[in-house]
Amino acid sequence: MSQREKALSDTAQLTVDGKSIELPVYTDTEGGRAIDVSELYSKHRYITYDPSLGSTGICRSAVTYIDGDKGVLRYRGIPIEQFDRPKPNFIEVAWMLIFGHLPTAAEMSEFRGMLTQYELLHEGLTHQMHYIPPKAPPMVVLSSMISMMACYYEEFLMPPDEQSFMMQAAELISKVRTIAAFTYRRNSGLPFIYPDPSLRYCENFLHMMFSIPYRQYEVLPEIEDALNLILILHADHEQNCSASAVRVVGSAKANLFASISAGVNALWGPLHGGANVKVMQMLESIYNGGKKPQECIEAAKDKSNPFRLYGFGHRVYKNYDPRAKILKSACDRVFAKLKTSDPLLEIARELEGLALEDPYFIERKLYPNVDFYSGIILRAMGIPTDMFTVMFAIGRLPGWIAQWKEQYDNPSTRIIRPRQIYTGAPLNDYKPVDER
Secondary structure, rough: HHHHHHHHOEEEEEEEEEEEEEEEEEOOOOOOOOOOOOOOOHHOOOOOOOOOOOOOOOOOOOOOOOOOOOOEEEOOEEEEHHHHHOOOOOHHHHHHHHHOOOHHHHHHHHHHHHHOOOOOOHHHHHHOOOOOOOOHHHHHHHHHHHHHHHHOOOHHOOOOOOOHHHHHHHHHHHHHHHHHHHHHHOOEEEEOOOOOOOOOOOHHHHHHHEEEOOOOOOHHHHHHHHHHHHHHOOOOOOOOOHHHHHHHHOOOOHHHHHHHHHHHHHOOOOOOOHHHHHHHHHHHHHOOOOOOHHHHHHHHOOOOOOOOOEEEOOOOOOOOOHHHHHHHHHHHHHHHHOOOOOOHHHHHHHHHHHHHOOOOHOOOOOEOOHHHHHHHHHHHHHOHHHHHHHHHHHHHHHHHHHHHHHHHHHHHHHHOOOOOOOOOOOOOOOOOHHHH
16 A cells, blocks of 8 residues: 555545535654645635644655654664764764665765865865954854855756765765864964864864864864764754755755755754753853852743743653753763863753752653753863854754755655735725825
């Protein structure tokens, strides 16, 4: 039985103005149910109203599965926890998300070779960065440079075949870290450090960030593993705001560079990619203000108090975010290796402990999310707060590419064009200016 036949074997009845309308019901791989309203307007002249699309599926996807009630996240069916040990490998996960399966040794070797081949920026693109104000927001630079890549790599503007698409994916994944590192160096008044082809992906990024001309930065294995893990945990998260932006732009047959640039801009929004920055600012204000975690918990429950407790709760998860559990353990490993402590981590741990025992948070299912610990690890690596969302973008890039490819490969894809409920003036007449 085909997926379409399976869908038609079950139906829902919608009654409007005394008229009964039969709608197909789909069942997904995990038993989730969806009512198909795709022909509701074309056949019956009704639309559905769903602000923010919280109850609307815009596509069928095989990339990522989330069960928010159970705290489950899987990439291509594999639980996210399995990518933590024995050694996290972001490039392996990136390949899997994009191409649908874990890479063979030969596929991995070929892709790594491409990443090395494409790690340098065109010098014209590098020179462009010198004309950007030194304190420009890093996400603006990232979005602009990705768009500018279309000027220097025109061969990738043509509809891609399988081989050219792999080249585009490698081009973006490799160059995004170079752009990010150069942005940091530019904003810090430091000379650019070029990629080292002998280094692994995350190791190379940290080298470009923190080496200086006369001394190469020594990357500790635990730090490299932690960065791999952070990127993996951010690699995809179903149809979130930025992934949907990539799909919307891509549905117009916009090229991969333009679509990814749209994803970066969506991620830049403080309600999306900027959440871990809010967490760090909150922890710093608690520490600098000498507040006690218990006071903050009480303030968070008081609606008349302006204090906000960031890093708890999630639009999707109504359980402990599985990514937060993994990052919490990673925090312990990183700080044990560095043989140091961070007062912000201690505050975070105490806040979590108090919240998990407080009926207010338990009843509302407000558990720590991925943003609660990610910023603390990035801070331990020496990455400044204004680069946090850029790190998110580097991690999310494979998911965006996978979402774009899935949509591009689907022959039934149409341009995404939502409808609206018009609330403006009724039929009106134009009046010349002297009659107004």
